[in-house]
Amino acid sequence: MILDQISVFVENKPGALSDVTAQLSEAGIDFKAFTVADTAEFGILRFIVDAPKKALTLLKLNGWVASLTPVVAVKMNDEPGSLARILKLLSDNSVQVEYMYAFVAQEEGRAYVVFRVADPAAAAALLEASGFATSASIVR
Amino acid sequence: MPEGVRSKERTGELAYYQEKEELMSRDEMTALQSERLVKQVAHVYANVAPYRKKMQDAGLEPGDVKGIEDLHKLPFTTKDDLKEAYPYGYLALPLSQCVRIQSTSGTTGRRVVAFYTQHDIDLWDSCCARSIAAAGGTNEDVVHVSYGYGLFTGGPGLNGGSHLVGSLTLPMSSGNTERQLQFMTDLESTILCCTPSYAAFLGESAHDTGVIDKIKLKAGIFGAEAWSEEMRRDIEKSLGIKAYDIYGLTEISGPGVSFECSEQTGMHVCEDHFYPEIIDPATGAVLPEESKGELVFTCLTKQAFPLLRYRTRDITMLTRAQCSCGRTLVKMKRLMGRTDDMLIIRGVNVFPSQIETVLINSGYPANYQIILDRVNHTDTFEVQVEMTDEMFSDEVRVIEQKEKALLAALKSMLGISPKVKLAAPRSITRSEGKAVRVIDKRKI
Numbered sequence A: 001m002i003l004d005q006i007s008v009f010v011e012n013k014p015g016a017l018s019d020v021t022a023q024l025s026e027a028g029i030d031f032k033a034f035t036v037a038d039t040a041e042f043g044i045l046r047f048i049v050d051a052p053k054k055a056l057t058l059l060k061l062n063g064w065v066a067s068l069t070p071v072v073a074v075k076m077n078d079e080p081g082s083l084a085r086i087l088k089l090l091s092d093n094s095v096q097v098e099y100m101y102a103f104v105a106q107e108e109g110r111a112y113v114v115f116r117v118a119d120p121a122a123a124a125a126l127l128e129a130s131g132f133a134t135s136a137s138i139v140r
Numbered sequence B: 001m002p003e004g005v006r007s008k009e010r011t012g013e014l015a016y017y018q019e020k021e022e023l024m025s026r027d028e029m030t031a032l033q034s035e036r037l038v039k040q041v042a043h044v045y046a047n048v049a050p051y052r053k054k055m056q057d058a059g060l061e062p063g064d065v066k067g068i069e070d071l072h073k074l075p076f077t078t079k080d081d082l083k084e085a086y087p088y089g090y091l092a093l094p095l096s097q098c099v100r101i102q103s104t105s106g107t108t109g110r111r112v113v114a115f116y117t118q119h120d121i122d123l124w125d126s127c128c129a130r131s132i133a134a135a136g137g138t139n140e141d142v143v144h145v146s147y148g149y150g151l152f153t154g155g156p157g158l159n160g161g162s163h164l165v166g167s168l169t170l171p172m173s174s175g176n177t178e179r180q181l182q183f184m185t186d187l188e189s190t191i192l193c194c195t196p197s198y199a200a201f202l203g204e205s206a207h208d209t210g211v212i213d214k215i216k217l218k219a220g221i222f223g224a225e226a227w228s229e230e231m232r233r234d235i236e237k238s239l240g241i242k243a244y245d246i247y248g249l250t251e252i253s254g255p256g257v258s259f260e261c262s263e264q265t266g267m268h269v270c271e272d273h274f275y276p277e278i279i280d281p282a283t284g285a286v287l288p289e290e291s292k293g294e295l296v297f298t299c300l301t302k303q304a305f306p307l308l309r310y311r312t313r314d315i316t317m318l319t320r321a322q323c324s325c326g327r328t329l330v331k332m333k334r335l336m337g338r339t340d341d342m343l344i345i346r347g348v349n350v351f352p353s354q355i356e357t358v359l360i361n362s363g364y365p366a367n368y369q370i371i372l373d374r375v376n377h378t379d380t381f382e383v384q385v386e387m388t389d390e391m392f393s394d395e396v397r398v399i400e401q402k403e404k405a406l407l408a409a410l411k412s413m414l415g416i417s418p419k420v421k422l423a424a425p426r427s428i429t430r431s432e433g434k435a436v437r438v439i440d441k442r443k444i
């Protein structure tokens, strides 16, 4: 399944991170996954929430630069080496992964790995055809 | 003087107000300028005490200036010189021969007052008439002048020029936007003269009040403040016109010292009256064509207040590249800043407006801040730019690529490399609504 990831630009300043999370939590938005990509100068917060469109509107109203990015979330089964198999499958099919991160969907108690690729629909189809579950019932 | 400018729309010919001077060959122009300069230097030496003293101090006599090629020998005149000699020190004729006073809009300290004989007014008007004709103005136009009238030269200058062209002149003066729009629609104004910011405001108001469709404007002549190419495009789109730049200053006469033509790539200088030079603001050395530096003017024909080598503090460059309008008058580029704003960073002259140009051309908002400091005896130079939705990406790599491209563009424009810092939106300090552009922490 394809999820809408929220990305937010933050300066590398103390407090920027907690400002973003506090504003969304106050509005009742539930965080499912959270990761930070940072350089010496700035950071990009990336997260999955239960209501991404509402979160984006709220962030923009509060003056943040933010965007929605479609990403593929793949359910991990308990077998060892499943991540390696996914990466090999993508690589064999020339799908370049820009970045990835993992989270645990609490309702299901299962781990998911999020992949950022150029064509998420094609990547999701490829993964599903190879028997990987890309569904996640975490977004309203 | 020619009797107005007739519409040549049917024949498609370009119209000039003073074809002879505006299309003069280089040799003829140089001869004319030389002849006029020699006369002017004699007049000034005889009648203006501070000039006589300056020339004597430099060991110069009027006879040492034999032509325009000797101009560089003469001393400069600065705004401070004029302030010191306020009000009559640079007056070159008895007041009984003067017919008008205009004054600069300076808000602090002593103003500069300039004196005009009827001849001085006539030549100034003729320069404004050249500008109106270059913007397509003829005896069939309605020229709507929304520059202030009074001590400020904007209103009187364009008013006089419009009369000479033979246009119907609407002396609106500034302010009262509702009345401006009413006259503009009822009397079908075709050429608007005002500051670019007021033109932008009138455009917005015309859209807001729904009268935009009734507006018949075809052109605008906008000056008296610096504006960007982007602002030109916005005004042109908003009002459905062609927008032309015009330049001038009270010390030299008023608007019309230079004016833009249909090519819109710079302003033709009325060099038969006002001889332009570009100098290095630090050394005073005259710079060659196409070099950027401080603009200096010498009045070749004015009688009452004839300044020699007056330093404008405006930064631009001159070009004699052939112009599609046919005029041979030298062109000055859009103003690139003021020597007052000039920063010297690691020995290189940098103007905040250059940074603004790069940002706009690269698709960034013109909201930026320059932070200068000195670490281990070396200047640090940082340009902070606010992040926008357009520049943002969820990928670090993409943002860094854009940052690199911006850095390369800045380096190529400035000659030195700043550090670029992407800042959060609306994080750049503003004071009273205006952004603070430069923070110089260097202790020198």
Ligand SMILES: [Zn+2]
Residues within 6 Å of the ligand: B261, B262, B263, B268, B323, B324, B325, B326, B327
């Ligand atoms: Zn031209």
